[in-house]
Amino acid sequence: MYNAKIIVLDAGHGGTDAGAVNGTRYEKNDNLKLALAVQKQLALWGQTVLMTRTDDTFHSLVSRTDKANAAEADLFVSLHRNSVATATANGVEIWVYTTAGSGEQGMAAAVLERIAAVGIQSNRGVKMGNYHVLRESNMPAMLVELGFLSNTADNRLFDLYFDEYALAIAQGICDALGIQIDEAKPVPPEALYRVQVGAFASRANAEAFLQTVRGMGLDAFLVSPDENNAK
16 A cells, blocks of 8 residues: 655646747647656556646646645646757756755655666756745645757657656655655556667667668667667
């Protein structure tokens, strides 16, 4: 039996607030997709999960924290993708309030450790900032920046390891709250049809063919057997 907690998952942005934008990719969509996947996993483990939004609608920051405070939640987790003008910036970071208490830094570190174990470009650590959703939440709160929407490789990692990231965040939340879970009971990923164009014993040949495929206008990437990421 699981020791149930009340967890608020906040899919950042939404509706008229797209968040970061990279071509046709909107942060608000990535945030919602991730929040719903984490919700599904936590519910399987018997947790009470409240969502600040479940569709592409706008909700004010005040309404998000008011909902969490009214529910007397145990933890508030806001999910985001990062973005800066420099396209080379990459990696994952988690923010807590500037004067964080109640062990929030340690709780955020537990989530970040799980995410990093999946495979990320860089671990940017736990940072402290003065954000509304962190400052105005009466319970411990964190804001997860799961890679940079402005970085091509981070986007590929987000797509390639999406199920693993969602599971890792759910596991990290349980670690942070001291919830004992059955990690052998993950949510089955949705069925996906994957197309593999080629496999090569030589990395040089693989990289040459990768450039050929990209030259055809296809969004291809290299998966290396000895690296836990995609390039």
